[in-house]
Amino acid sequence: MILTLRIWRQKHARDKGRFETYEMKGVSPDMSFLEMLDVLSDSLVDRGEDALTFDNDCREGICGMCSLTINGVPHGPDQGGTVCQLHMRRYKEGDTITIEPWRVSPFPVLKDLAVDRSAFDRIIQAGGYITTNAGSAVDANAILVPRADAETAMDAAACIGCGACAASCPNGSAMLFVAAKVSHLAHLPQGAPERAQRVLSMVSQMDQEGFGNCTNHSECEAVCPKEINVSHIAKINREFIRAAVKSIF
C-alpha cells in the first residue's frame, strides 16, 4: 500500500510544532501501526533527519505507553484497543492518515508525539491505594469477596492509564481514569476504610492538575482501549456525595 501520513512534529515543549507530510510506500497489511512508524522513522534516520519520537513499550495493549491520536480519535479506529494493537489491514491504498499527540493541557507535549502524563501519577499518589504495609496482611481467603463484586472491580481495574479518556473529552476531563480507580477499590471490602478520603483527595488532585469537569459526553468510554464503562463515573459521583456529606457531619 501507499499511504500519505500527516504527522505532528515538535522539537521540544516550547516549540510551536507543525504538521509534516510523508509519503509512505510498501506498507504491508500485516504490519502494526507502530511498525509502520518504525519503518518511516528508520527511513528518516537514513536521510539524516531526526527520528520520529512516539512513546511505546509493550506493543501488546497493556502498558499504556502508546498514545497517538489518529484522524482525531485517540488510539484510532479500532474499538477496545490501543494504537499498538492496530494493524494496517484496517487501511486501504491511498488513505491519508493524520497522526497527533494527546491534546489536553495537563499532558504537555515533550517532543513530536510524546506527552508528559505525570499528572495521572500524582492523582494516584493523592489516594489511589489501600494503606497496608508488606507483611501485615491476613490470610487471603479470610476476606471473602462476592464474585460479582470482584468482577466489577476487575472491569474498572483494567485501566491502563494511557490518558485517551482525557484526550478525547471535549472538556479535557480525566473523570473516567479517576472513576476507574475509585470504583475498583470501592467494590472491594479491603478498600472500605479509606473510601471517603480516597475519593475526596483524588478528585481534588484531579482539579489541581487542571483537568476539566465531566458533563457526560461519554467520548471517554468510546475511545477507552479497555472499554471501561461510564457507569463507573456514576459510581464515583455517588462516592463523592457520600464522602462530602460525611465530611460535613
Place this chain on the structure above:
Amino acid sequence: MKLDAKIPSGPMAGKWEKRKFEGKLVNPSNKRKYNIIVVGSGLAGGGAAASLGELGYNVDCFCFQDSSRRAHSIAAQGGINAAKNYQNDGDSVYRLFYDTVKGGDFRSREANVHRLAEVSAAIIDQCVAMGVPFAREYGGTLANRSFGGAQVSRTFYARGQTGQQLLLGVYSALSRQIGAGQVRMHPRTEMLDLVVVDGHAKGIVTRDLITGKIESWAADAVVLATGGYGPVFYLSTNAVGNNVTAAYRAHKKGALFANPCYTQIHPTCIPLSGDHQSKLTLMSESLRNDGRIWVPKKQGDTRTPGDIPDAERDYYLERMYPSFGNLAPRDISSRAAKRACDEGRGVGPGRLGVYLDFRDALSRLGDDTIRQRYDNLFDMYERITGENAYNMPMRIYPAIHYTMGGLWVDYDLMSNVPGLYVLGEANFSDHGANRLGASALMQGLADGCFVIPYTIAEYLAGTAPGEVGTDHDEFKKSQNEVSDRIRALLSVNGKRSATSFHRELGLLMWEKCGMARNEAGLKSALEMIPALREEFWENVKVTGSGNDLNSELERAGRVADFLEFGELLVTDAITREESCGGHFREEYQTEEGEAMRDDENFSFVGAWEYTGETPILHKENLEFEEVHLAVRSYK
C-alpha cells in the same frame, strides 16, 4: 575469586527462619539516615522501593518508562504461583519447591528456591490486601488454575491480566510512599553506570531522557531490578524497551554475570508475519489447559485444519508425554514444536507454526465458558492475525520469552560487589536452566517485598550512612565515561540505523544460539558478533543530539551493550557442554531427542567475570540435599 553463596546451615525448611533471626537489624530511628537506590519499578523493583520506604528508609527509584506503572511486569498474562493448597489437591511448600527445582532441570540453588516457596503464600495475602482483584469462586474465595510443569492447581490469576493487576498493586503501594515523600520516583531516567568506591556499590550515573542531563546519585546501597535481556534476540515476547544495559554496566564494574546462556523459549506465541516485525506476541500458556496442540501427520499437508480428520492429526505432546500432555514444561513443548516443523509438518505461512486447537473444549464447555476464560487472548489473536480462534485453531510457534541468567547473587540477593543487590528477572537465582510458568511474578514479589527488606539490613548495619557523596572522584570519572560514550555514538555518523544492527544481531543469536545450539554454530557466532560490533562503531548512524529526548540515541546505547553481551551469552553456551532446560546442545541428547545433562561435570553456576578481554569463569558448585538429581521426565 571464591564464590560464597552464604547459605545458612541446618535443615532446608529452617534456613530462612535462621537467616532472619541471625541477620543484623537496623533500628527504626536509624533507617531514615540510609539512602537506597532502586533501579527498576517492576514487581521486583517497585515492590522493593515500596517495602523499603514502608520500613522508613530513604529511597530513590528509577525507571526508563514515563511512569513506574509501565514496567514490563505489566504484560504478564497467565498468573502467579503460590503454595496455598486452597484446592486441597496435595500442594505444599515442599511440592512447590520440588517442582521448581525439577522444572529448573537441577541447575538452581535449592536454598533460594525453598525460600521462594515459603514466602509465596504471604505474597497472595499481601496482594489481596492491596486490592488486587484476583478471580474468585461464587462463594467469594480465590480461584486457581494449573500451569505447565505442575500437577496441582496453584496459580492465582486476574483474567488474562495478572501481571497488570499485580503491578498496579505494587504501583499503588509505591505511589503511597511517593506521596508521603519517603520514595522519590525518577521516571524517564536511565541508569548508564554503576559507581563503585573502594569495592562497594555507592551509587549510579543516569541520563535524564527528556533533557539529556547526565547526573550522579550516591547511596548506601544500590538495588538493581532491571528485568531480563530477552531482546538480545531482537524478536521476543518482551516489551521492546527491555535491555541489558543496567546489568551489563554493573557487570563491567565487577559484578559477575551468571548463566547468561539460560534463555527460555515460550511455546505459545503468534508466528512471525514479516520483516517489519518488532516483537512477537505471547498467547498465555494458560491456553494449554483447554487447547490441544497438533500438527498433521503427513508432511506438507496443505488442507485447512478443519478438513484434517482426527486420525490424520498428531497430538504430539499427548502422544509423547501422556501424564503431562499439553501442559508439558516450556522447553520440552518448544523443542517438540521445532522438531515437528523441522520434519516438514509445520503449518501456516513459512510452515513455522503448529496448531493450538480449542475445538474439543468449545464443544465440551461451550463458547461462553471459553470466552470467560480467554476472551482477551482470543481477541488479541484476532487483532494480530485477522483470524477467529473460535472457528479455527490458533497457529503458534515458540519465541524467546524469559532469561533465567542474570547477575550472580548470594542467598541474601547481594552480588559479589558488596552493597549491590539484584532482584527479579535481572538476577539468576531461582529458576535454574528453565523457569516454570507463573513463577517469575512470584519471584519478583518475593525478592522485592519479602526478601530484600530483611537481607539489606545486614549490609547497612555494617555501613555508616552517607559515607560517600557525589563529589567523590569515582562519580566524576563515571560521568565522564558516560558522556564520552554518548558523544562517540553521536559522532560515528555512518550509514546504518541502530535497529538494523539490532535485527542482524538478533537473527544471528536466534539461529546460532536459540532453541537448539551446537559447537560449530556457536563458534561461528563468536566470530560474527565481534565483527558486527566493529561495524556498529564504524557505521552506525544516530541522528539528533544528546541534549533532548532522543529515542535513537537510547536505542543505540542499548544495542551497543547487546553487541558485547551477546558474545558473553554465546561464550557461556559453548562452555556448557551439556543440555539442560532452555540450553539445548544438539551434541548432548538421547536417541529420542531429550536433553542430556552432565551432572558430574556441569552441576555448577557459571559466573563470568569481566576483564575487557577473555572473560573468566567462576564456578559455584550446586549441591542437592533434598531433591534427588534425576532425569527430568514428564512422560
